Amino acid sequence: MRRISIRISYDGTDYHGWQVQPGLRTIQSTIEQVLSTLDGKSVHLEGSGRTDAGVHALAVCAAFNLDNPIPTDNLRRALNRQLPPDIRILEATERPLDFQPRFNALAKTYEYRIWREEICPPFLQRYVHHHPYPLNEVDMIAAADMFIGEHDFTAFASADESDILGKSKVRRIFDARMWRHEEILHFRVRGSGFLKHMVRHMMGFLLEVGKENHLPEDLHYLLKGHPAKVPYSAPAQGLTQISVEYPLP
Amino acid sequence: MRRISIRISYDGTDYHGWQVQPGLRTIQSTIEQVLSTLDGKSVHLEGSGRTDAGVHALAVCAAFNLDNPIPTDNLRRALNRQLPPDIRILEATERPLDFQPRFNALAKTYEYRIWREEICPPFLQRYVHHHPYPLNEVDMIAAADMFIGEHDFTAFASADESDILGKSKVRRIFDARMWRHEEILHFRVRGSGFLKHMVRHMMGFLLEVGKENHLPEDLHYLLKGHPAKVPYSAPAQGLTQISVEYPLP
Numbered sequence: 001m002r003r004i005s006i007r008i009s010y011d012g013t014d015y016h017g018w019q020v021q022p023g024l025r026t027i028q029s030t031i032e033q034v035l036s037t038l039d040g041k042s043v044h045l046e047g048s049g050r051t052d053a054g055v056h057a058l059a060v061c062a063a064f065n066l067d068n069p070i071p072t073d074n075l076r077r078a079l080n081r082q083l084p085p086d087i088r089i090l091e092a093t094e095r096p097l098d099f100q101p102r103f104n105a106l107a108k109t110y111e112y113r114i115w116r117e118e119i120c121p122p123f124l125q126r127y128v129h130h131h132p133y134p135l136n137e138v139d140m141i142a143a144a145d146m147f148i149g150e151h152d153f154t155a156f157a158s159a160d161e162s163d164i165l166g167k168s169k170v171r172r173i174f175d176a177r178m179w180r181h182e183e184i185l186h187f188r189v190r191g192s193g194f195l196k197h198m199v200r201h202m203m204g205f206l207l208e209v210g211k212e213n214h215l216p217e218d219l220h221y222l223l224k225g226h227p228a229k230v231p232y233s234a235p236a237q238g239l240t241q242i243s244v245e246y247p248l249p
Numbered sequence: 250m251r252r253i254s255i256r257i258s259y260d261g262t263d264y265h266g267w268q269v270q271p272g273l274r275t276i277q278s279t280i281e282q283v284l285s286t287l288d289g290k291s292v293h294l295e296g297s298g299r300t301d302a303g304v305h306a307l308a309v310c311a312a313f314n315l316d317n318p319i320p321t322d323n324l325r326r327a328l329n330r331q332l333p334p335d336i337r338i339l340e341a342t343e344r345p346l347d348f349q350p351r352f353n354a355l356a357k358t359y360e361y362r363i364w365r366e367e368i369c370p371p372f373l374q375r376y377v378h379h380h381p382y383p384l385n386e387v388d389m390i391a392a393a394d395m396f397i398g399e400h401d402f403t404a405f406a407s408a409d410e411s412d413i414l415g416k417s418k419v420r421r422i423f424d425a426r427m428w429r430h431e432e433i434l435h436f437r438v439r440g441s442g443f444l445k446h447m448v449r450h451m452m453g454f455l456l457e458v459g460k461e462n463h464l465p466e467d468l469h470y471l472l473k474g475h476p477a478k479v480p481y482s483a484p485a486q487g488l489t490q491i492s493v494e495y496p497l498p
Contacts, residue, residue, distance in 0.1 A: 011371040056372070085374040118326075122260040123305070123376060125334040
């Protein structure tokens with residue numbers, strides 16, 4: 001048996017997110033089906049994390065076991081031939097048998113993009129959130145910086161995430177930055193890990209800062225394990241997972 | 250009654266081309282439906298030309314008569330609110346009552362894009378033709394140049410175009426240029442007018458030159474009213490109509 005990791009890029013618009021869900025078209029199930037035909041038996045694809053319906057990926061990682069002795073370059077080509085064009089395999093790599101794309105990840109990076117002008121080009125509208133209304137971008141940029149560091153992100157966790165086991169909601173954000181480039185307001189965040197819906201809740205909060213419903217300073221208490229969830233979530237389509245980083249082999 | 254022209258941008262992927270066809274979703278019928286709700290009666294939208302199913306437009310022109318006294322800026326906003334996000338109205342302009350977007354056009358520009366590398370990004374695949382196989386791009390660039398000038402494009406006309414009336418197939422190409430920029434091979438052509446399917450047949454022929462099934466010099470006879478149609482047509486999704494030009498008011 002071999003352990004193979006793949007780097008995957010996808011346009012999430014026409015999928016119900018990463019994770020297999022009965023009767024729904026998802027990224028994981030679409031790739032698993034193709035892998036299973038290659039190996040002649042059911043193959044389980046283990047992701048580096050999940051993305052919500054409509055979220056995109058520039059390059060995420062997943063891994064699977066394979067019996068087929070096909071060289072990795074041929075495997076990449078065979079997968080791309082059978083997958084729909086909105087999912088692409090960028091690379092396939094041989095790994096140690098104990099490689100776990102989720103637990104071995106050192107860092108993940110996400111980017112959120114907001115189109116700020118009245119008319120959003122048809123060729124970009126799948127990949128940005130269109131918000132042409134006034135925003136205090138100076139305050140948003142200041143607030144984005146404040147996410148850097150180790151914080152308790154309880155307030156930014158998904159409301160449906162189980163708290164029963166009392167799992168830690170502390171995450172380390174290595175870098176968080178917002179900037180405006182022409183018509184697009186970008187928010188890029190790199191961290192050790194992210195809770196379910198966390199980036200969309202962070203961006204939702206930043207939008208409330210932009211609308212002056214919150215001050216950047218509100219993060220002082222919101223990032224200290226504040227028990228109430230922020231009720232803001234930015235739309236999925238503006239979000240792209242940029243990368244997942246692993247230790248050098 | 251007023252005569253209004255609109256500049257329209259669209260992603261043609263999910264439409265059966267420009268022209269109204271019973272039971273099919275087209276650009277023309279989608280915009281006509283919204284215009285008709287605005288004016289409380291059926292509105293006919295006259296295009297500057299037709300695009301095939303899957304062809305895109307950066308900025309094309311169309312015109313209609315309207316009784317509603319709504320200012321043009323508000324009209325643009327009202328249309329964009331009701332249209333799907335893959336069709337955008339860039340501008341609405343008051344015109345003389347005799348303005349005809351098709352017959353008043355001075356020039357049209359199209360661009361065809363070919364993705365030349367093995368892996369076509371999911372975020373671009375709707376807007377390029379993916380051809381990662383060997384092509385003699387030097388010969389293609391030489392052949393593209395030869396389209397410039399006034400020629401009889403009978404060989405590049407659609408096979409289903411009626412020849413009964415013996416309408417002239419002579420068209421003037423002001424500029425035609427192919428160039429490679431990073432992973433993309435571009436072909437841009439600007440002319441007085443184009444026959445149905447003409448740009449896709451031109452690009453289809455250029456691809457045959459790239460595959461060395463034709464020499465650039467074959468254009469010497471093909472552009473002199475050669476009666477047999479070239480049997481090559483490049484896929485619609487790589488084609489975008491860039492602009493339509495009109496006389497200054």
